[in-house]
Amino acid sequence: MHQPLHRRLALIDMGTNTFHLLIVEMPEARHAQPIKLLRTKVGVRLGEGGISQGRIAEAPYERALHALAGFKEEMELHQVTDVRATATSAMRVSQNGPQLVQDIFEQTGIRVEVIAGDREAELIAKGVRQAVALGPESHLIMDIGGGSVEFIVADENQIFWKRSFEIGAQRLLDKFFPDPSGVFPPEALAAEQAYLREVLQPLAEAVQQFRPVGLVGASGSFDSLADMQLGRLRTEAELPPSSELTPEGFRRSYQQMLSLTHEQRVALPGILPMRADMLVVASVLIDYVLQLTGITNIRTSAYALKEGLLAEMLATPE
Structure with a gap:
């Protein structure tokens, strides 16, 4: 298969309720805007039935793996060259969060970065500034x-x-x-x-x-x-x-x-x-x-x- 000429980036945000996927083609010219190719989300409810006990329950665990397998297909379809995947609260504080990160990597090759609340807040502010002056x-x-x-x-x-x-x-x-x-x-x-x-x-x-x-x-x-x-x-x-x-x-x-x-x-x-x-x-x-x-x-x-x-x-x- 031919490599795409341009760098295509997949951004995955694995929230406690919803997993988001954004695929963009990165611009070659500096200061140019990336071209959005796909924006989609899946309701995973990762926290359902377990977050308050500090565990990701079995059904949401499976839903998470299923959602990432679907994202992987979209990424292959769009010939993605780079991936950034982040996970937040549910993965941050649950005892089996690290195991889910491992399983995702083994099943899809996607490396998930679990980020701290402070870093999450910083990135949210940067994102919001793109939408609201x-x-x-x-x-x-x-x-x-x-x-x-x-x-x-x-x-x-x-x-x-x-x-x-x-x-x-x-x-x-x-x-x-x-x-x-x-x-x-x-x-x-x-x-x-x-x-x-x-x-x-x-x-x-x-x-x-x-x-x-x-x-x-x-x-x-x-x-x-x-x-x-x-x-x-x-x-x-x-x-x-x-x-x-x-x-x-x-x-x-x-x-x-x-x-x-x-x-x-x-x-x-x-x-x-x-x-x-x-x-x-x-x-x-x-x-x-x-x-x-x-x-x-x-x-x-x-x-x-x-x-x-x-x-x-x-x-x-x-």
Whole structure:
């Protein structure tokens, strides 16, 4: 088979909920933009049934291997020459994470780099800047994963503060929503709010110090809320780099989800079934952050970690 003339790069972001694949052709000219050849994702729910016990359960373990085998096929189809694969919270803290990294390498030849929360936050900020013009004022960037949540206070040029908290949507679901088939009970809501107040004390201090003027949400939860506002589910290819979320729209969706059962949530236009329950606990978190900051300007970013990695690779060394 002929080698492609150009360097083609696959970027894989293995999150706790979703595995993402981005394939680009790297430009030959400096400062030129890469050409996107494929952007796809698979809902793996790596944290399901085990993340709170510190293990990746058997079914999600198999789903992860299956997803990577599918990505490998896409990479061969697109004649990829280089691969960068990163894994985050679920792989970071589970005792069988290293074994999964090993199995992925043996079955697909893909080397997975497990990255720390701090590094994850840095890459997310770089990715978000590709989608949202932050300008000279500080913004709060928030990425709700299944395992961890990253908060970054940044402007277009620098990061003022960043922190990763192991309070992702799957963990919150396990902790506060033992029966996601039903309505989220008021006592569970109060318990989650009290927990967030306690755990996110460092965020409260950072907000006090840096006074961010807007919130940028990078992650599936924010995309889902934007889809709900729109009234339909958009494909990965349809998602614009950034959308606006109105505080009224968010509040409406949030109140609606709190009062519905799982079946009713799944039936809402714009909701992916795998997010129907997570979106409830994630919305409690978003609501908490909006109240903490008093922010009314909310934007979503379809770009996050993998776009940050790409931006970093394209940046010419100083």
